[in-house]
Amino acid sequence: MKYKCIIFDCDGVIVDSESISNLTLIEMAKTVGVILTEAFVMNHFLGKSLAFCFQYIQDQSAEKLPDNFEAEFRERTFHAFKTQLQPIPGIHELLDKIEIDFCVASNGPRDKIKLNLTTVKLIDKFEDKIFSAYDINSWKPNPELYLHAAKTMGYAIEECVVIEDSPAGVQAALAGGFAVFGYLNSHNKNEFSKINIPVFEDMKNLDNLLSE
Structure with missing residues (x-):
C-alpha cells in the first residue's frame, strides 16, 4: 500500500x-x-x-x-x-479492515471529539490517536493540525493521506503537502467538483482508493 x-x-x-x-x-x-x-x-x-x-x-x-x-x-x-449522534455508514467496517496506522484530527475540542467517538462506540480505535486544533491553537484551513498529527504519529507527509468532507479541511491538507481524498455528501459535491482530488461516496470504496 x-x-x-x-x-x-x-x-x-x-x-x-x-x-x-x-x-x-x-x-x-x-x-x-x-x-x-x-x-x-x-x-x-x-x-x-x-x-x-x-x-x-x-x-x-x-x-x-x-x-x-x-x-x-x-x-x-x-x-x-x-x-x-450516528456514525457515518460503513466507518466501523472500514476501521476493522484497515491494516495501516490511522488517527483523527479535528477542529473541535478534545472533549467533544472523545464524546462523539465514545457515543458511536469508536473510542477504542482512536483513544491515544486524537489531535485537536485546540491543543495547538491552529484551526483548518491552516495546515498545522495535519502537520502536527503526522509528526506526532511518526510519519512523513508523503506517507500520509487525509480523509476530509469540507473544502476548508481539503485546503488545510493540500497546503500541508498531503494527499487527500474527499468524502462526498449532498452538501459538498458542488464545491468538490472544483477541486482536483480523488473523491468517494461510500466508505466501502475508500479501500480501493487506498490500494491504488
Missing part, C-alpha cells in the same frame, strides 16, 4: 454530526437577530473554526453576543450528540 497512515477528519467523516451542530447554530443565531439557512451554513461554515462562525454571527448582529454564547452552544450540542 502506498500510504502508511490515514488521518481522518471527525465531523462528517467518522460521525454524522454536522446537521446537529448546524441546526443548533441556526437556532442560536436567531436569538441575536441573525437568520441563517442550513444551506448557507453548510456552504460557508463547513470545516471552519467555531470562532469563525461566531464572528460571522457577531458581525451580522445588531447586539453583542452573550458572554455564555459558546458555553450554551457546547451544552446544547453535547446533549444532542449523546442522544442523536
Whole structure:
C-alpha cells in the first residue's frame, strides 16, 4: 500500500454530526437577530473554526453576543450528540479492515471529539490517536493540525493521506503537502467538483482508493 497512515477528519467523516451542530447554530443565531439557512451554513461554515462562525454571527448582529454564547452552544450540542449522534455508514467496517496506522484530527475540542467517538462506540480505535486544533491553537484551513498529527504519529507527509468532507479541511491538507481524498455528501459535491482530488461516496470504496 502506498500510504502508511490515514488521518481522518471527525465531523462528517467518522460521525454524522454536522446537521446537529448546524441546526443548533441556526437556532442560536436567531436569538441575536441573525437568520441563517442550513444551506448557507453548510456552504460557508463547513470545516471552519467555531470562532469563525461566531464572528460571522457577531458581525451580522445588531447586539453583542452573550458572554455564555459558546458555553450554551457546547451544552446544547453535547446533549444532542449523546442522544442523536450516528456514525457515518460503513466507518466501523472500514476501521476493522484497515491494516495501516490511522488517527483523527479535528477542529473541535478534545472533549467533544472523545464524546462523539465514545457515543458511536469508536473510542477504542482512536483513544491515544486524537489531535485537536485546540491543543495547538491552529484551526483548518491552516495546515498545522495535519502537520502536527503526522509528526506526532511518526510519519512523513508523503506517507500520509487525509480523509476530509469540507473544502476548508481539503485546503488545510493540500497546503500541508498531503494527499487527500474527499468524502462526498449532498452538501459538498458542488464545491468538490472544483477541486482536483480523488473523491468517494461510500466508505466501502475508500479501500480501493487506498490500494491504488
